[in-house]
Amino acid sequence: MKSIIRKIIEFFLPYYLINSGKINKVINNAAEGKIILSVFFHNPSKELFESIVKWFLDHEFKFISADELYEIGIEKKTFPSKAVIFTVDDGWKENKENLVAVANKYNIPVSIFINTDPIENGNGYWVSYLKHSQQKLGTSHIVGSIKKLPDTQRKEIVSQLVTSIELPREAMTIEELRSIKNENISLGAHTLSHPFLVNCTNEDSKNEISGSKQKLENWLGTKVDTFAYPFGSFGEREIEYVKSAGYKMAFSTVANYITQENIGALYKLPRFEVIEHASLKENICRMTGVWDEALNLMKKNR
Template sequence: MDILKKYIGNIIGLLLILLCSKSALKQFDKQVLSIYFHNPSLPLFKGIIRFLIAKGFSFISEDDYYKIVEGEKEVQGRTAFVSFDDGWKGNLKLIPVLKKYKIPASFFVPVRSVITGNFWWEFAPIVIKENPEYTSVEELKKLPNHERLSLIRDVSSRHVLKRSCIDLLELKRLSEHPLFSIGSHTYHHPITIKCSDAELDFEYCESKKTLEEWLDIKIKSFSYPNGDFNQRDIALLKEYEYQMAFTTEPDLDNGRISVYQIPRVSINSNGGTYENIARMLRVWHKFVQPLQQKPLLGIMPTLIGS
């Protein structure tokens, strides 16, 4: 089913690109194309980058993006910003591509995963197996933060997984390269709207403090885990002097962007190149997602994903 879903998604994406790419690309003459990855394959990543280069995009750093959002700098032609969430070890195989094309990139990492080697949701299948009242990761995300953490800690204390997050030495090497920036992705990667005030304060304060001590740099940027945030989050960003924060919202236009709500388009690691190009151009959101909300004969979500 996953292979079929990817194949169908790619066909739909290719059709959308053929029909809409010329008009869709015009929007990026005046606004930045902001994209983020989790753990893409090397072929997918190369395909995305090569498309952008072929279409005349240049790439900017988070410092340049900040200046654009603040109105200190104008968008000069088609411009893209590239970032990565979580700090997957698989991201390291993409570094030669970034270096080859001199592409700046920001990496948003949760501190605890760098220490332990894994992300909390990797233990979710075991939690679900041992606790039948939970049937999915999404259900675990809805729990109060302390309840979810307790379940994860119990399982992780009894099970060892292969490291999937970059380690501290690898993180330091990234931070030392002039093309790359490191940002906070909280301490434990919680669902922040499910945190108590004290828990949330810890996530913002300690993640920044720890990264700065580890890397001997100033942490300026932040990425909201799971894309969730509210006014508590923004208040803490200001209190702990984060310069900017990135959302998972793709459809904000330049007139509505603030430094703490910078849009990004998610690249689907399980999708094909054409599907993801359609996502980047925002035609996927325009034409495919409405079908998912009103599924044809109940099969569209299953066949084309989210």
């Protein structure tokens, strides 16, 4: 029953939100230089990614890079009007065709944050092993329950699954990383093993954060100074480690606008997530922040 209601909401809510003028209000706030839109992807289809790029271009948004955002953050550049930043997490193999090719076609900057273990060892992402084991073997491991465990236990469970299940490579190779890097595409780090950093020991958290930077710098031969927290999991400890590892900025998954007030907090920059199985209309609502606002309002009124 709940899923039917959910489906009805998902179908009608975007139409309502788009026609209600709420999205135009957000676009006006961006035009007045009150907010920068910050959007992140994982593994979108080419169709969805290109339609999102076109939507921002049709609405005369300017795409800014992580470097430009940093310069705005340290007040070297003024807060822009109608700006959007695109970031991507993990380093999925399909990104090359579906996202990098489109970014190059439209000449727009994108930062991709790389989870280095799957790049290096050719394994799938650990969440994929979990999903696979649930569907095929009927195991009860889900991300939500793993989230509550110390990271040593997550590692044990994942290493057992990796030995019993064979999954094809899901991440790009080191060569592919080298080949996609250009004036549009910049690469940042996203830890070694994609843990919930807050569940790690001090030593492991530090190593996950600095180790992925070192690996990428060795592979690419360039400085890597941007970071994204896996699952948006971080605390004050992680901010300290990210700073001391030499990153200049880090992205969270807090769904919010970048504003003149919060941009100074360069180690917890907010981002709105694109949901890859959802429609373009729903994602327009999500990227402009009106989706969460509407759902929160509905929850409150229930």
